[in-house]
Amino acid sequence: MRDDDTELLGEEGSNTLSGQEGASGSHATTSAGLAHLGVVVLVLGALGALPYASSALRRWQPWVEGEGVPIVRMFTREEPIEGGLAVATGGAASGAPAGNVASVLGDAVVANLAEDDAPPPEPAPTAPDEAPPAVRIDPSELEGLVLELEDPDGRAMRPFYDALLRTAQREPGAITRVAHYGDSSIAGDGITVTMRRQLQRRFGDAGHGFVLIARGTMPYRHQDVRHSADDAAWDLDQLIRAGRRDHVYGYGGVMSRATSASARFGTDDSGPVGGRVSRFELWYRQHPRGGRVDLRVDDGEREVVSTRGETMDAWHSVQVPDGPHRLELRAIGGGEAQLFGMVLERDGPGVVYDSLGMVGARARRMLGLDPEHFRAQHQHRQTNLVVIHFGGNDADDAGRTGPQFEDDFRQVIRLVRRARPEAACLLMAPLDQAVRDERGNIVTMAQVPVIVAAQRRAAEAERCAFFDTWQAMGGDGAMRRWFRSQPRLAFGDFRHATPAGYRVVGNMLYRAILKGFSDYLSR
Amino acid sequence: MLFNSLDYFAFLGLTLAGYWALRFGGPERDDGPRVRATWLRLGFGFLASCAFYMAWNWRYIALILFSTALDFGVGLALGRARSPGARRAWLGVSLAGNLGLLGAFKYFNFFGEAARDVLSIAGVTIEPPVLDVLLPVGISFYTFQTLSYTIDVYRGRLRPVRNPIEFAFYVTFFAQLVAGPIVRASEMLPQLRRAPWLDRARVSDALFLIAVGLFKKIVLADFVSVNLVDRVFADPAAFTAPETLVGLYAFTLQIYADFSGYTDIARGSARLFGIELPENFDRPYQATSVAEFWRRWHMTLSTWLRDYLYFPLGGSKGSELRTYFNLWLTMFLIGLWHGASWTFVIYGNLQALAVLWNRYLVRARAAPADEDAYVLARPWNRLVDRLRGGRDRDPRALTAFKIVLTLQFVVLSRILFRATDLDNAAAVGGRLFSGTWSLAQVAPSLWGVLLGGFVLHYLPRSWLEATRARFVGLPAWGQGVVLALVGAVLAVFVTAEAVPYIYFQF
Known part of the structure; x- marks a missing residue:
């Protein structure tokens, strides 16, 4: 071997064993070695037994009753471990079956795991003299239905289904708008992107909907839309942090303020929806010291909007030919621009699904909004359905009782009802929230069933529909099973789902809503 | 059965007890005939290893038994065969059997997909057949182990094993069965033929x-x-550029700690049976070049491919072009060994390119300064010369610079290693250029573990050796107390469900 072989790959025969394999020991030394090992094991055993003296030391007990007999349990568990796919799936044999979701979570979850990338049809509106098309839901569309909405008298969702029927009948301009409020599970647009894609594929794409101006340090993002901002230049007033004396935070719960900053919005052709827009609408707060905002579509002429004037909510619309477009927004001084967000819409008919997630939000934070301001926002948005989806962060509030949670949710429902009495109301239970117990086992947090029960009572009392996300996931211990499944449906914080997990929840919700619509049509 | 579980240590304890009881059941003289005791001891170890493997998935025990029987039989046949043709034929049987097994269970579907993808460029549409199989745990490790046996017997470097139990123990030994290190027959079989022994130092x-x-x-x-x-890899778009970069560093630490941690437990467990397994890591992130990195990372794989592929191809004994080809093929196969997907195809080629570039630089330093063939290396060599300031060896600053540079390559190229597919790799890589600057999603505790992990990696080797010596010097009860304390600390960190080792999938 030449020297450069050594340089590159080492010498032949290197990395072979060294030292001890060539040696040998006598019977006596081996006895001494085993005796040494025996003492170590005895000491370990004795110290390992100490935690059994107190239940407070349960965490350190090597084994407790109910955990199965060590070794034996490895042969009796339901699912074999199929390898180290938990960390790096890249090494798995290509084309292998898609994990163990069916065996761990059941076929219903598999049915909701699928992703359909087909773009939605582009149905033309019906002509005035044309009879509206018949609307029916084919039973095959409901395959994979796990749980129905709880809407005993069918009235809570009726305003939404009325609007959806008009959209389905392709009435000109019939846009059905949904506002989905929630916490970090929504801020990443995981559940809501699935709902948006499914509803738009079925009923038409009327645009992406509402997007915040800037995200600051929040893990906030939307899919099927291009959105970026120089986040450091924007100051954010967030509803979850309160702080504003006027309690004005906008439709999405975040006001972005700046005298000099920019943000960009545009259509995105990489997904099945969101590739077209015919109207940008800037949502802002007009005030006496308001600054100027420069809007520019597709490198075209700049349009300057002044946000100065009497204090009130205001909107500015920019019409564009239906198609792919982008808009650049710049706060250019003259005062502080206080902006709520940007809406991207089309003329319809179709559905718009606004994803309104607030990272870290609890339900009762919504009560920090000025009711009149919230009403003005929703009246302008003409929402047909408001989804209230909190509870994940509330699960940390160990000191709160069921009646207190119920009161929180009832007040939030009333706030929404006052803001938009014409809209339907849907309360959604949180995803299963889990922690490790003192044994390291992943267990559902104690407050989760309390919150879900409180939500069910609140929904019933306020005549709001209810979707039991927790039960749809599998109820108690669901997060543990979702974490164990392959592909993994929950992250290791046991509070959030993976994108695949959110897709499952989104599809479950979509099918529940579609089933409700099907029942509505058959009445 | 994961090494980081109570089940494993219960299993280890029971197996050790049986193994050593049978050791003492034989004659006391270590150099005398111990046929009965060896059969019993190794037979017990073999059955225990089969049980260990079946705890993962009982369905695939047949595969490892097939591989064992095949190579044991081929070994005997090679011992009897006299003509070179017959010997080549028997080696061919072993290669076809083992690589066929690996190909069917690990690469068949990917090769079908690859053919479909390539042909689709030419406008030809095919629908390749798909095998509905799971990747058997450890198949890439034990097929390479048994191949080393037949190749060494073929080369005349090893005598055929006549005791099937001895051979079966070697192939299935549970400590290194599912994720290596890849132990060659020439390394383990001589140990099995001697009476096993332990002393206090070895136990410690x-x-x-x-x-x-x-x-x-x-x-x-x-x-x-x-x-x-x-x-970061499940939802790249939710992370900023620096968060993604921290995530990549975290993965680099994770995969080292995961695989080398597994190897440490494997080597420690084997040592309690009186068996030495080869080292698999040598502080790989201290490497000053990618070539050196592969001499420090998963050493039993890279040296296996070196000895059984690179050298037989001619190593560097042929033309310069041929040497580059040999190096490329070896590094490419190291990449592909890790997984059957386009990401690993690209990963292997990236590593190969880096090693070829490294060779080019090394050759350029030895060549006359004005030789045109090495014109691309001149800027680098000028920089090295300036930093060396006339010295023969690299100053510390230059060594550190090379280490940092190599580490960056390792970190970034591992996007392909961890990504689920090319789209995922592009999404993660793309986040590095997203122009977003928050680090809000990196928790302080994570910073602590990350920094602590890398600091430990770069500590002087003598510090670790001193710690080891202090532990070994403790009396048995003292070691028990220390281990109990370590266990208590680990119980605080331990995840609810033990996370499987990354390399189990290869």
């Missing part, structure tokens, strides 16, 4: 290795995995 060393391995796996690997790495 083994316990220290196991404790270090558990620390790496539980505190370093699993913690950064569930708290950042999984999320």
Whole structure:
């Protein structure tokens, strides 16, 4: 071997064993070695037994009753471990079956795991003299239905289904708008992107909907839309942090303020929806010291909007030919621009699904909004359905009782009802929230069933529909099973789902809503 | 049965008890005939290893038994065969059997997909057949092990094993069965033929290795995995550029701690049976070049391919072009060994390119300064010359610079290693250029574990050796107390469900 072989790959025969394999020991030394090992094991055993003296030391007990007999349990568990796919799936044999979701979570979850990338049809509106098309839901569309909405008298969702029927009948301009409020599970647009894609594929794409101006340090993002901002230049007033004396935070719960900053919005052709827009609408707060905002579509002429004037909510619309477009927004001084967000819409008919997630939000934070301001926002948005989806962060509030949670949710429902009495109301239970117990086992947090029960009572009392996300996931211990499944449906914080997990929840919700619509049509 | 579980240590204890009881059941003279005791001891070990493997998935025990029987039989046949043709034929049977097994279970579907993808460029549409199989745990490891046996017997470097139990023990030994190190027959079989022995120092060393391995796996690997790495790769768009970069560093720490931690436990466990397994890592992130990195990372794989592929191809004895080809093929196969997907095809080629470039630089330094063939190396060599300031050896600053440069390549290229597919790799890589600057999603505890892990990696070797020596010097009860304390700390970090080792899938 030449020297450069050594340089590159080492010498032949290197990395072979060294030292001890060539040696040998006598019977006596081996006895001494085993005796040494025996003492170590005895000491370990004795110290390992100490935690059994107190239940407070349960965490350190090597084994407790109910955990199965060590070794034996490895042969009796339901699912074999199929390898180290938990960390790096890249090494798995290509084309292998898609994990163990069916065996761990059941076929219903598999049915909701699928992703359909087909773009939605582009149905033309019906002509005035044309009879509206018949609307029916084919039973095959409901395959994979796990749980129905709880809407005993069918009235809570009726305003939404009325609007959806008009959209389905392709009435000109019939846009059905949904506002989905929630916490970090929504801020990443995981559940809501699935709902948006499914509803738009079925009923038409009327645009992406509402997007915040800037995200600051929040893990906030939307899919099927291009959105970026120089986040450091924007100051954010967030509803979850309160702080504003006027309690004005906008439709999405975040006001972005700046005298000099920019943000960009545009259509995105990489997904099945969101590739077209015919109207940008800037949502802002007009005030006496308001600054100027420069809007520019597709490198075209700049349009300057002044946000100065009497204090009130205001909107500015920019019409564009239906198609792919982008808009650049710049706060250019003259005062502080206080902006709520940007809406991207089309003329319809179709559905718009606004994803309104607030990272870290609890339900009762919504009560920090000025009711009149919230009403003005929703009246302008003409929402047909408001989804209230909190509870994940509330699960940390160990000191709160069921009646207190119920009161929180009832007040939030009333706030929404006052803001938009014409809209339907849907309360959604949180995803299963889990922690490790003192044994390291992943267990559902104690407050989760309390919150879900409180939500069910609140929904019933306020005549709001209810979707039991927790039960749809599998109820108690669901997060543990979702974490164990392959592909993994929950992250290791046991509070959030993976994108695949959110897709499952989104599809479950979509099918529940579609089933409700099907029942509505058959009445 | 994961090494970081109570089940494993219960299993280890029971197996050790049976193994050593049977050792003492034989004659006391180590150099005398011990046929009965060896049969019983190794037979017991073989059955225990089969049970260990079946705890993963009982369905695939047939595969490892097939591989064992095939190579045992081929070994005997090679021992009897006289003509070179017959010997080549028997070697061919072994190669076809083992590589066929690997191909069918690991690469068949990918090759079909690859053919479909390539042909689709030419406008030809095919629908390749798909095998509905799972990747058997450890198949890439034990097929390479048994191949080393038949190749060495073929080369006349090893006599055929006549005791099937001895051979079966070698192939299935549970400590290294599912994720290596890849132990060659020439390394393990001589150990099995001697009476096993233990002494106090060997036991203490083994316990220290196991404790270090558990620390790496539980505190370093699993913690950064569930708290950042999984999320960055599952949902790249939710992370900013610096968060993604931290996630990539975290994965680099994770995979080292995961695999080397597993190897430590494997070596420690084997040592308690009186068996030495080869080292698999040599502080790989201290490498000053990618070529050196592969001499320090998963050493039993890279040296296996060196000895059984690179050298037979001619190594560097042929033309310069041929040497580059040999190097490329070896490095490419190292990449592909890790997984059957386009990401690993590209990963292997990236590593190969880096090693070829490294060779080019090394050759350029030895060549006359004005030789045109090495014109591309001149800027680098000028920089090195300036930093060396006339000295023959690299100053510390230059060494550190090379280490940092090599580490960056390792970190970035591992996007392909961890990504689920090319789209995922592009999404993660793309985030590095997203122009977003927050680090809000990296928790302080994660910073602590990350920094601690890398600092440990770069500590002087003598410090670790001093720690080991202090532990070995403790009396048995003292070692028990230390291990109990380590266990208590690990219990705080341990994840609810032990996270499987990354390399089990290869």
